[in-house]
């Protein structure tokens with residue numbers, strides 16, 4: 001992953017999940033020149049008011065349409081509902097997984113409880129997407145409020161993991177576009193474990209240097 005990747009203007013981004021993280025990302029991506037389709041589970045009509053209040057090219061859509069539309073597709077729903085994701089349209093797409101596994105909310109998954117796999121690897125198995133785990137370890141209000149220009153001493157960093165370096169670089173450039181640094185945590189399984197709930201860096205507000213140092217020793 002090249003942290004100096006150029007800004008990635010004008011990408012088509014589908015976002016499935018229009019809650020705190022999904023709607024915040026929609027606003028920020030659309031405000032930075034990307035074209036966004038935003039979906040929830042109840043249908044585009046229920047998002048009309050939300051989308052009308054956003055600047056930039058963002059439209060409400062179905063999850064199927066958001067999946068088809070996106071060069072990059074963000075999945076930002078409760079992990080327990082991942083089986084409901086579109087069964088076509090996500091295969092081989094760069095898929096950004098913001099989801100976290102909370103058994104109290106999502107129900108118990110024995111393979112996650114015994115750590116034999118990770119939630120992002122399960123998202124990959126369900127969708128066939130080229131999964132990059134990102135935006136899962138930042139509290140949504142920080143995503144909304146704490147974007148800063150490159151070099152700003154208050155700029156915070158977001159961990160990114162995945163098995164495809166190109167896909168990670170695309171996601172890193174999107175992260176940079178909206179005011180954060182991206183730090184490579186490693187592969188989807190081993191790297192993802194370093195920034196999932198319970199990890200040292202989960203929801204920590206760190207600059208790139210400190211985040212990198214903590215990920216290396218995790």
Ligand SMILES: NC(=O)c1ccc[n+]([C@@H]2O[C@H](COP(=O)([O-])OP(=O)(O)OC[C@H]3O[C@@H](n4cnc5c(N)ncnc54)[C@H](OP(=O)(O)O)[C@@H]3O)[C@@H](O)[C@H]2O)c1
Pocket residue numbers: 016017018019020021022039040041042043063076077078079081084085098099100101135136137138139140141
């Ligand atoms: N909140 C945070 O600070 C934070 C930070 C990092 C990561 N996360 C993780 O990111 C994910 C999203 O969190 P959130 O706080 O944004 O959740 P949220 O506010 O509860 O919103 C969840 C969204 O997912 C949609 N959704 C649920 N099932 C769906 C389906 N099958 N198809 C399409 N959309 C569906 C919901 O739509 P309907 O209302 O129409 O069902 C809703 O728009 C979770 O896994 C969470 O653990 C959260």
